[in-house]
Amino acid sequence: MRAEIIAVGTELLLGQTVNTNATYLSQGLADIGVDVYFQTVVGDNAGRIVQAIELARSRAELIVFTGGLGPTQDDLTKDALADYLGKEIGIHGPSMDKIEALFSSRGMHMVESNRRQANCIQDSFPLVNDAGLAVGNALSQDGTHYVLLPGPPREMKPMFNGPAKEWILSILGEERRLYSRVLKFAGIGESSLEQALLDLIEGQSDPTIAPYAKEGEVAIRISTKAVSQLEAGARLDAAEEAIKERVGKHLYASEDIPLEEAIVRKLRATRRKLASAESITGGLFAELVTDIPGSSGEFVGGVVTYTNEMKHKLLSVPMTQLEGPDAPGAISESTAALMAERVRELTDCDYGVSLTGVAGPSESEGKPVGLVYFGIAERGKQTEVHTANLSGSRDIIRLRAAKSALYRLWQRLDNEK
Template sequence: MKAEIIAVGTELLLGQIVNTNAQFLSQKLAELGVDVYFQTVVGDNAQRLRQAIEIGRSRSDLLVFTGGLGPTQDDLTKDVLADFLNCELIIHEPSMSKIEQLFHSRGIHMVESNRRQALIIEGGEPLENTTGLAVGNGLFAGGTLYLLLPGPPKEMKPMMEGAGGEWLRSKLGERQPLYSRILKFAGIGESNLEAKLLDLIDGQVDPTIAPYAKEGEVAIRVSTKANSASEADHKIDAAVEKIKERVGEFLYAQNDIPLEAEVVHLLRASRRKLASAESCSGGLLAELITNVPGSSGEYLGGVVTYTNMMKHRLLSVPMTQLEGEGSPGAVSDSTAALMAERVRELADADFGVSLTGVAGPAESEGKPVGLVYFAIAERGKAADVHTLHLSGDRSIIRLRAVKATLYRLWQRLKD
């Protein structure tokens, strides 16, 4: 079955809110064994909404609407779809009673427009809204299924998980749900990863293998349809083993977690502590680490020594190291090593990591934008320093540098 999600609301087109409903609905439909082929966003305009319905019906078996069920004149979804199907809109009396009772209990006068939230398309099934007032609607007409859900996520999600999902299951019958596993990689780019797996991707039948990238990390989604989770695991496991044979050294997780979460997990498992000293990254490494719930048990803290004076005062890096004719400078491998070693000693941590470099927009100390040094100092060992030559704007360079640092730390902890 091919499905299309139609999100209704001019605020979505203007970028005033993000269409998180489509992501949620795609996941839920996959669990029901329904393939989402298209996602459409249309404004609060009757003519354009009708066009979207016409196009959707021509190419999909199921149209799922979110938004446009409210009380105002620009809430058009039910009106336009009813007109398109040559059906009447009727009042669903239980929903109308719920609305009237709510206004009465609050001592507020109910304006006539609120009656619109109790309208359903004749011949369809009302879907209870447990967290709001606008009733949903499910109907089958002309060979197409139509599911109408509210726009606010706090109303849409419970309806889809409740009455909407139940109605859909009753129409779909027994179907194989889609199961997926996310493999997360670091230390390798999307194109290189794909090149190493190209024959597996090109020859895929079941399970399917699909790469996608985020900054500093790459993921592969392995998906299959199966009658049970155990059957799906059996098929996915076989595909994952083939992938691991090619690129297992870069695989840090078999679920959708960021690299920093796995680093914290490994620190916790080995009962070791981390401290950080950052310059060009401006505290981004500390931010990512502390975004991981419970990381306070493994991350002792960090310093942002953005200027040479702060590197000297807080980390005791000699000024002769940082400035003066013939000095290595702040952007150097030896400074990175000193920063990592000093912050480790300062915090009495098992690991100290540091970053120093040129994030841009202009060169510094005569050194180019994108040159970054990072170091990992482990208790009882000399600091290990790495050099990066990165491209991109300031934010991209900072993020890539931090992710590279986390990758090397992950390797150290894993080994």
């Protein structure tokens, strides 16, 4: 079944609100095997809402609206659709009772317009709103199915996940559902990943294989339609195997978790602890790791030594190492190694990770923007240092530096497991 999402609200067209509803609904519909082909945003204008409905009818069987169910004069979705379908508007008794009860319990005078929230299009199925006052609607006419949800996400989500999804599933009937799995990769770019999997992607029919990039990481979603989890699982496993054969060394998780979470889990499993010494990333590495709830068991903390003086003061890196005509400088392999070793010793951890480099906008120590060194020190082992030449804006170089260091650490932990 093809679906289209119509988000109604002038605030979206003014850029005052981000259309997270469309994202949420697309995901939820994909999960039950409904393909979203278009998302449309239209303002609070009856004529343009009808225009959007006409268009959506021509290219989808299911139209899901969010927004425009509230009490005010510019909440027009139900009126516009009823008008378009040639139907009357009625009142949903239980919703009206709820509205009246709420106002009387608070001793508040009810503005007449609040009654509008109990409106139901004639012959529609009311979708109860557990988190607000505006009742939703679901109805079918001439082979098109319509679902009307409120705009506020905290009302929309429970209504969609509860009565709306149930109604949609009843229409789908016994159709096969879509099952998918996300594979997460690090240390490889989106286009290289796609290149390595080109034969699979081009030859794909079922399961489908779709790469996508997000925040310094790369993911692949493999999806298949099946009648059961068991049937789907076997097909997804086979696709995952074929992908692993080609790019297995970059695969860090078969679920949608960030790289830092994979690392925290690995450290937890082996009861190891980690500390960091950051220059270029200025705290971002630590921030990413501590963003994982419960990471304090594995990540103890570290230092942000942004200046040479701090590298010397907090980590005892000799000034002769950092400054002077023959010194390697702060941005060097040997400084990265020293930083990693010193923070490990200082914190008495199993691993110390360091990051030093040039985030830009201009070069530093005569070294180019994007040059980064990562050190990984381990108790009783040889320290390793990696180099990367990263591109992008200052922000993105910092993010890529942090993710690259995480990837090197993940490789190290993986080799030792």
